[in-house]
Amino acid sequence: MKAADLRVTLCGTELDNPVIPASGTFGFGYEMSEIYDINVLGSIALKGTTKDARFGNPTPRIAECREGMINSVGLQNPGVEEVIKTELPRLRNVFRKKAIANISGFSIDEYAYCSSLFDREDSIGWLEINISCPNVHDGGMSFGVSESSAAEVTKAVKAVTSKPVFIKLSPNVTDIVSIAKACEAAGADGISLINTLLGMRIDLKTGKPVIANKMGGFSGRAIKPVAIRMVYQVYEAVKIPIIGMGGIATAEDVIEMMMAGATAVQVGAENLVNPYACPEIIADLPRVMKKYCITKLSDITGRAH
């Protein structure tokens, strides 16, 4: 049997493997190079970036859940100009591959503005447009809950960049398929899904929500079946590639997500529990591929259909 081939192609660019740390669970990447060589990763989805600097929501903004967690960070970031001036050069020092810029906004213009700035950066290979952040009122998710606004954001971003544009969708909608189709029709080059599920926990001692902002985004191993189902549904409906995410923690999960329809896979909450999750998954993929008689990983995308 030939050596395992982990390579996948995402909108014309080849990745050494499909494993990518998800936005918001890996900062701007460079700090993790203190503990391992981050060049083993397929790529990195950078921390969500907005036009202006944001502190985010009040604390506490983290809550433990069974096989998962809730976060209500609320898009803390130093603003797009500072990200490009300070964070990207630091990442370039330690990461030779192209990264994925993750962009959020409070208006169509903000999405377009941030996208136009990232468009000029050679170290950015793809734009991931987050229209699904559940933690910011009137920001992000309000664009992701209707076909027309999702399409409008897609068009505005596509107009200002020549880089491939992935639209990151929310699972907190009635029909994710129609929104994915609207993004594709508006020119999106790919779809990322799923963002977190809106959740809440209540502290029995105080009788009040644990999270200061009351609600937050639920992620972690527990949400994998929801993510697999949605990637499967969207794969049936669109022709553009999908980056699948939601509860990915093992090499088996990566293969399952690809069989559902993903071309590449992001690992989110698991990074926060195990900072070595991504390199461990990459190292384990050949073993699991062999077990299921897979020689070329890219062959299995959509196999479940």
Place this chain on the structure above:
Amino acid sequence: MKEVNLKISENKPLTENVYKMTLDGDVSEIKKSGQFINIKIDGLFLRRPISVYDKENGKVTVIYKVVGEGTEKMSEMTAGKELNVLTGLGNGFDTSVSGSNPVVIGGGVGIPPMYLLAKELKAEGKQVTAILGFNRKSEIFAQAEFEKICDKVIVTTADGSFGIKGFVTDALDFEYTYTYCCGPLPMLKAVYEKTVTSGQYSFEERMGCGFGACMGCSCKTKYGNKRICKDGPVLVKEEIIW
């Protein structure tokens, strides 16, 4: 940061709900007092961050209070069990700026990190006074250990059942060159307001990762946004915004 497997050599109650756990193994990554370790506990998703009480070659000791599901499970663990632990997290205390007569102030489960700090300050030849604040006599722990290493130890209890009646600030009637403090937020603020010297204050926040990746535990400071887990937990007096 370093991920290691540490073996419990001792886990025993000090009071009704405060426990002392000693873990054996590679603790080389723990460089300073005020740092913390992040413990993976079977059946729970997120790790549990616990401050370091003491560290010797191949051995780290933590003192923790049972306050929820994680610490409850920890209290039931027995010697011999191996735990997956992220070590050497947080910035820790800077002892170089303490002057000759620093005071270390701890309240409740804010006391543990002050022990290794006091040891470091003593090793540097400084005169160390410790103020340990509790609610009542039955909750006192680690007093004898502090007395072995500090020049003076003052205990306060809120109900007056032992030592000085009142709060740690009621014991601050002497000369000192620098303040180190860890405890509940109202205590930190009271010490901040009462002390005339500069100082370092160790903060607590609910964390996601414990190593700076998720921005779950951020706070605002005069020097910009900081992550309690990575840029803290120790903040200098001059940067704190209440």
